[in-house]
Amino acid sequence: MMRGVRFSPYTGREKTPFEKYMDVFKELLLYTSGDVNEAIDWLRELDKQYDISGDPDYKTDQFLEDLMKKGMLREEIRPDGRIQQVPSARMEQLIRQNALEQIFGKLKKTPSGNHRTKKAGTGDELAENLRPYAFGDPITSIDMHQSLLNAQRNSGIDHFQIREDDLVVRETFHNSQVSTVLMIDISHSMILYGEDRITPAKKVALALSELIRIRYPKDTLDIIVFGDDAWPISVGEIPYLQVGPYHTNTVAGLQLAVDILRKRRAPNKQIFMITDGKPSCLKESDGSYYKNSFGLDDYIVGRCLNMAAQCRRLQIPITTFMIARDPYLQQFIKKFTQANKGKALYVGLRNLGEIILDDFEKNRTRKL
Structure with a gap:
């Protein structure tokens, strides 16, 4: 030990009032699906209870003014002619970076194609x-x-x-290169029973897209959502995702994922699926929908298992992240995983992102 030197714990730089507000505001934008007005209302209520900035001279109105000055918000004309504030591209990027740091930790950019087989x-x-x-x-x-x-x-x-x-x-x-399709369940059950499952799912999608952008730029990530039907979305749409009055058409999501991966030239392909595990809908060849919300329907389950087996034959492993605790539904996921010879992870909402990162890294060398 050096004589005459006194060491004290390093506490880091104190955050400014603006930064303290920003940390909360970015989270609220995800919970409100990008609704700035609703997020600000929540911010005011939280500030009343917890004094977010710790500075009596810096309140929500000052923070909102600074957001506009810094170009974090932009004005958009609504269909009814009214002007509303929406997140700018810069704010969307900050939200992605925030999700990356929360879920995957701080990663440095490395050369393209950086994964070892x-x-x-x-x-x-x-x-x-x-x-x-x-x-x-x-x-x-x-x-x-x-x-x-x-x-x-x-x-x-x-x-x-x-x-x-x-x-x-x-x-x-x-x-090597990896092409990944991330499937996000946006059926109504993703917000049932007092559990918000869609916000963590959005965080994972944002973080995974940012991870690939900065660390594996040769890789591809496609994001699709599935309810009664399935459709692709862009990274920019993720913060604004909302759960709809949908059933869960898992087959449609898998069919779209396979169609996307067929067009990708990467030698390694995989599907990540975040769901509460209960398929309840199919679209028939005549365009009609077959739906059954009560229990696990044998017809729907059979179609799901067939898709899982088809992905296995195409050498596309499916990793399912089951975010519901019902043992009955977990039994279906077990059968689904056996048909695909993929993986199933039964996880809580808090560690969802960490497990996705771990499996994303492992799947890069699975078939080589």
Whole structure:
């Protein structure tokens, strides 16, 4: 220990009143599906109870004024002619970054295609292992330093010469690409029984999209939502997702996911599905809907299991994140997972994102 030096715990930089407000406001925008007015109303109520900024001279009105000055909000004309405030592109980016930090931690940007497979050979990322040169190895992979040392040891300084047996190459790993489809259940059951399951699902989608953008830019992520039907959405639409008066057409979601992945050229493909686990709807070939909200319908379940098996034949693993605790529904997910030979994770809402990150990283090397 140094004499005359006193150490104290590092507390970090104190957040400004604006930053304290912003932390809460970003969360409220997700809960209100991007409704700025509703988020501000909640902000005022929370400020009354908890004094968010800790500064009597900085209140919600000042924060709202600063948001406009900093370009975090923009004005939009509604269909009825009224002007409303909506999040700007900059605010949407901050929401994605916030979700990434909350769920996945702080990650630094690395070169594109940054995931290692278990396959050695001619690749584009240097490894630590050396092996003897073999015909066909590119010259650029030869480790000249070690090869010269081998030649010196084998032939001596006086009769120095390099033979093929002296040459060694450094192993490389292939940087592979992964195409992922993230399916989000937006059926009415995602907000039933006093549980908000859709907000954590939105956070995961935002964080996963930001993760791929900054760390794996060669990868692709497609996001789809499914209720009575299934349709793709953009990253920019995620904060504004709302649960609808829908049943759960899991088959339609899987069919759309497969159609998307068929068009992707990446060698590795996978589906993540966030759901409460109860399929209750099908769209028939004549365009009509078959629905059954009571229990697990054998006809609907059978179609779901067929889709799971089809994905298995196409070598598309499905990882299902089950966010309901009903053992009856968990039995269906177990059968579904067995048909696909994928994975099922029965998780609470708090650790949903952490498990998705873990599985996303693992699935990159699953088939290689």
